[in-house]
Amino acid sequence: MTTSFSLHALLAAALLGAAGLVMAHGNVTPQEVDTGDLPELGDEVRSENPFREGSEYGEHNAQAVAVGESAYAGNCAGCHGIRAMSGGLTPDLRELTEWDDEYYVTRVLNGTDRGMPAWKKTLDQNAIWAIRTYVESLPKPE
Numbered sequence: 001m002t003t004s005f006s007l008h009a010l011l012a013a014a015l016l017g018a019a020g021l022v023m024a025h026g027n028v029t030p031q032e033v034d035t036g037d038l039p040e041l042g043d044e045v046r047s048e049n050p051f052r053e054g055s056e057y058g059e060h061n062a063q064a065v066a067v068g069e070s071a072y073a074g075n076c077a078g079c080h081g082i083r084a085m086s087g088g089l090t091p092d093l094r095e096l097t098e099w100d101d102e103y104y105v106t107r108v109l110n111g112t113d114r115g116m117p118a119w120k121k122t123l124d125q126n127a128i129w130a131i132r133t134y135v136e137s138l139p140k141p142e
Contacts, residue, residue, distance in 0.1 A: 030119070031074030033127035035067050041125040045109065047102040051133040061133060068134025071127050079116070084135050090116075093135045104132055 039057050041050060050057045051064035072084070076093075080086055084093040096104060108128050111118035119128065 030122040031071075033067065033071040033074070033123060033130075035124070035126040035130060036063060038063060038067060038126050038130065041129065043125075045105060046125065046129070047105065049101050049129050049132050049136070051129050052136065064130040064133040065137045066134075067127070068130035068132070068137075071123070072131050072134050075119070075123070076131060084138055085141070092141060094138050094140055096135070101132070105129075 038051070038060055049055060051061055052058060053061050057064075072080075073082075076084075080090050080093050086092040105128060107116065108123070108131075109118060109120040123131075
C-alpha cells in the first residue's frame, strides 16, 4: 500500500503543478493603453515597426518607448516578466530581432495555442508597435 499511496501522491502533485502553470500563463486582464500623440497607424496591419529609428515614424521613437513601457507593464509583464526578463516559461522578448516584426505582430494579434491570448480586440496597432519599440530599447540578455 505504501507504493500505491506514494504513486498517487506523486501523480496528484504533478497534476496540481501542471494546473498551476496553465492557470498562471495568459490570465491577464487587459489594460487600456493611452497612446498619447503617437501618429494613428490605422487598421491595416503593418509588417514592420513604424516607430523604430529610421522608419516612417522613427522621430516618435522616444515617445513610443514611453507608451510601450506602460502598455507592457499593464498587459505583458505578468507572463513575460518585468522589463521583458522571462522566467523561462515564456519567450524572452529581448531576444527578438528587428527581422522578427511580422512574426511578432502576428503572435500578438492572434495569440498562441499555448496560452497567450489574442490582443487584436484589445490593443490597437499603435499600442502593439509601441510595446515592440519599448522591448527593443531594453538591453539584450548576456
